Amino acid sequence: MTAWSMFWITNGMIATLSFYFAYVFILKKDITFSTKILLFLIQLPILLLTPTTLNLLGFDLINCEAIESPFFLYYYYTMGALAIIGILSLLIISWRKIDKSFRKEVILLVIGLEAFLILFYFLSGISSYLDNYSIEFYGLFGKLIFIVFLAYLIVKFEVFNIKLLATQALVWASVILIGSQFFFIQTNINRILTGFTLVLSSFVGWMIILSVKKEIRQRKEIEHLLKIKSEFIDIVSHQLRTPVSVIKGMASMLKEGDLDNAPKEQKDQFVAGIYEKSEKLADILNDILKAAELDMDNFAFTPASIKSVNLSQLVKGIFGDLTSLAQAKKLNYQIKISPDIINLNVMTDESFLKHVFQNVTDNAIKYSKEGGSMTVDLGKERDFIICKITDSGIGIPEDQKDRLFEKFFRAKNAVDAHAYGTGLGLFITKKIVEAHPGGKIWFDSVVNKGTTFYIKLPIAKQA
Ligand code: ADP
Numbered sequence: 001m002t003a004w005s006m007f008w009i010t011n012g013m014i015a016t017l018s019f020y021f022a023y024v025f026i027l028k029k030d031i032t033f034s035t036k037i038l039l040f041l042i043q044l045p046i047l048l049l050t051p052t053t054l055n056l057l058g059f060d061l062i063n064c065e066a067i068e069s070p071f072f073l074y075y076y077y078t079m080g081a082l083a084i085i086g087i088l089s090l091l092i093i094s095w096r097k098i099d100k101s102f103r104k105e106v107i108l109l110v111i112g113l114e115a116f117l118i119l120f121y122f123l124s125g126i127s128s129y130l131d132n133y134s135i136e137f138y139g140l141f142g143k144l145i146f147i148v149f150l151a152y153l154i155v156k157f158e159v160f161n162i163k164l165l166a167t168q169a170l171v172w173a174s175v176i177l178i179g180s181q182f183f184f185i186q187t188n189i190n191r192i193l194t195g196f197t198l199v200l201s202s203f204v205g206w207m208i209i210l211s212v213k214k215e216i217r218q219r220k221e222i223e224h225l226l227k228i229k230s231e232f233i234d235i236v237s238h239q240l241r242t243p244v245s246v247i248k249g250m251a252s253m254l255k256e257g258d259l260d261n262a263p264k265e266q267k268d269q270f271v272a273g274i275y276e277k278s279e280k281l282a283d284i285l286n287d288i289l290k291a292a293e294l295d296m297d298n299f300a301f302t303p304a305s306i307k308s309v310n311l312s313q314l315v316k317g318i319f320g321d322l323t324s325l326a327q328a329k330k331l332n333y334q335i336k337i338s339p340d341i342i343n344l345n346v347m348t349d350e351s352f353l354k355h356v357f358q359n360v361t362d363n364a365i366k367y368s369k370e371g372g373s374m375t376v377d378l379g380k381e382r383d384f385i386i387c388k389i390t391d392s393g394i395g396i397p398e399d400q401k402d403r404l405f406e407k408f409f410r411a412k413n414a415v416d417a418h419a420y421g422t423g424l425g426l427f428i429t430k431k432i433v434e435a436h437p438g439g440k441i442w443f444d445s446v447v448n449k450g451t452t453f454y455i456k457l458p459i460a461k462q463a
Contacts (some may be wrong), residue, residue, distance in 0.1 A: 011080070012046040014120065015083035022087040026051055026094055026106050042082075046249055073128055076240055080121030087113060096402065102302055105157050112149025116142035137202060167212045171205030196209040221332045232288070239284050242420075243277040250274050261373035280420065287424040290355070291407060294431040301349040307355065308345040308460050311385055312337045312378055318357045319376055325365050341380050345460040352432045357387075359425040360453050366418055367451070384438065387455040395447035404429045404443070413447065433457070
């Protein structure tokens with residue numbers, strides 16, 4: 001009877017632990033302490049009431065079966081239903097946050113987990129309702145489905161680190177085996193020897209686990225470096241090769257004297273072409289070097305480089321520098337600065353911040369169509385300056401929006417519209433904006449209608 005009632009504790013835990021597992025798997029982080037308490041509180045009534053008659057009303061000795069309390073059953077099935085709905089809601093709510101390359105794994109895990117929970121709780125409910133407990137055991141087929149999905153995920157996507165799990169299991173198993181000898185041994189000398197072996201094997205086991213963890217970390221770092229290397233080679237071969245071959249071709253024509261008899265105007269055009277391409281080369285190299293400099297998790301400015309900078313002046317300067325580019329595209333090009341921010345400053349590294357506005361403004365012009373419009377708008381929102389850069393350009397396709405700040409990423413329509421670009425500008429920009437306390441960059445965009453980038457920077461405290 002006691003064993004029977006304990007059954008509910010483990011079965012109830014299946015609901016809470018399944019939700020916990022799904023949460024950690026989908027969001028790749030642990031649940032907060034308060035959510036852990038909440039899950040425990042949901043589990044608590046089952047723990048407390050298991051030994052009482054609110055769990056089992058009694059035992060029908062004639063038919064040899066337990067008489068279950070309806071209260072307990074309702075609570076138990078509600079937990080199951082909540083876990084099923086909770087995991088599904090978690091998937092829907094977090095969908096946009098889940099990395100695209102990880103979505104297939106998440107879908108497979110959720111299908112497996114939901115199939116298991118639905119079969120488990122549904123068949124358990126039917127068996128209670130019909131008083132036929134043999135049906136309940138079919139619910140265990142759900143477990144089989146889940147294990148099949150899990151095995152597929154492990155083999156196909158290597159989602160769990162089997163090497164680490166296996167090492168930990170081996171170490172724990174040997175420690176438990178050695179420890180269990182204490183129940184059988186009789187002499188003190190044996191106790192001392194077993195104790196010594198236990199301490200030694202725990203220590204060696206711990207060292208092995210650490211070295212496996214280190215090896216896994218190093219492997220991940222190597223994989224990351226290899227990915228960067230291939231992206232780098234890709235960008236070098238596409239972006240650097242073109243200007244270099246144009247410069248080489250033009251220079252060789254000049255060297256061979258092909259232009260000796262050409263009019264001066266044509267010669268000047270040639271030299272200007274070489275100059276323009278070499279500037280592009282310098283830009284690309286600068287982007288690559290800057291991206292390498294900023295490519296760390298928590299990039300911060302060097303304290304000595306931080307000073308108070310007037311933001312409206314900085315943005316006005318960059319806006320002015322790009323006027324000829326905007327005019328060449330016949331853009332309706334304007335800047336609006338709200339009077340209450342004219343004297344406001346930002347604590348920043350000026351050369352880095354210049355890069356931010358140069359990149360976003362330059363993109364707005366680059367990805368605009370001829371005769372379109374482009375506006376820079378500076379305003380204030382509580383303790384922050386909000387800078388809006390709006391264009392009426394090609395826009396960003398919906399399915400590529402979440403990759404925009406990734407290193408080397410260029411949307412398909414941008415590659416078609418403008419062959420030149422490294423896809424490093426926004427990666428650099430985001431790192432710099434986020435190096436300011438509370439700094440943030442985001443955007444709204446509709447394909448063929450236009451894009452607005454928002455940059456939020458903290459206002460420096462007035463001295
Ligand atoms: P690049 O412009 O060199 O390609 P960025 O990192 O500056 O690299 O931008 C990354 C991508 O973001 C661009 O290739 C383009 O797809 C998209 N993008 C950025 N700004 C705009 C904009 N104003 N309008 C449309 N697409 C944009």
